[in-house]
Each structure stands twice: as C-alpha cells, then as structure tokens.
Amino acid sequence: MQEKIKEILGELLIGVDLSSKTLADDGYIDSLIVVNLVSELDLEFDIEIPFDALVNENFNSVEAIEALVKSLQK
Template sequence: MEELMEILNNLHPDVDFAGCKNLVDGKILDSFDIITIISEVAEVFDVTISAKYIVPENFNSAEALYALIQRLEDEE
C-alpha cells in the first residue's frame, strides 16, 4: 500500500488519499490521472489493469485501487 500511496501523492500532493472515498465521483481524478496511475501501477506492481477494470468503483479510493491490485497479483 505504501508504494501505491507514493504514486497517488506524487500525482496530487494536495489530496488526502488515505481518507478520500470519491476520487472519481468527486472529480478529483480525471481520465489522464487514471491513465498515469495505470501506467505507474503496471511498472511498480507488475500487473496490467485491463479495460474491464477501469470503472469508478476501482478508482474512487486508494483502498479500492489497492484491493484491485491485490486481486490482479493473485490472478498472475
């Protein structure tokens, strides 16, 4: 989780990613941010987030995104 928080904080240092639960729905993250996150996650965690997983529920919080990463790691 520490690596993910670092990715998110580098992207938007002004956002409280630990507490925020509406990153997409609250328009804190936009589509370019999501693409950046997907790229960084692929590099750091060695997982691929395919199009079927690019839904607001998976990106609305750091916890949801980390849960997705863990599921993808288990699949590989």
C-alpha cells in the same frame, strides 16, 4: 503496498486528501490521472489492468486501488 500506492497517488494528486473514499467520483481521478496511475501501477506491481477495470469504483480510494492490484496479482 498501501504506502506505495499512496506515494504514487500523492505525486499525481497534489494537495488532495488521499483518505477520501470518493476520489474518482469527486473528479480528482480523471482520465489523464488514470493514464498515469495505470502506468505506474503496471510498472510497480507488474500487473496488466484490463479495460473493464477502468471504472470509478476501483479508483475511489487507496483501499479500492489496493484491492484492484491484489485481484490482478492473483
């Protein structure tokens, strides 16, 4: 799953270090990136991301996104 998330993020965040733990806090994941990311995750993992989940903590790192996806798959 992590590899797929990295692939999706890599297409959206060109030239950004994906090992960062503060992707959203540093402003790399802005609202337009969120639109694309949420759609890709929705299509790829068949999940529905609720509004409450659209907070920086869930998008700060690949691991945080993975944790979000896993929690929504349960």
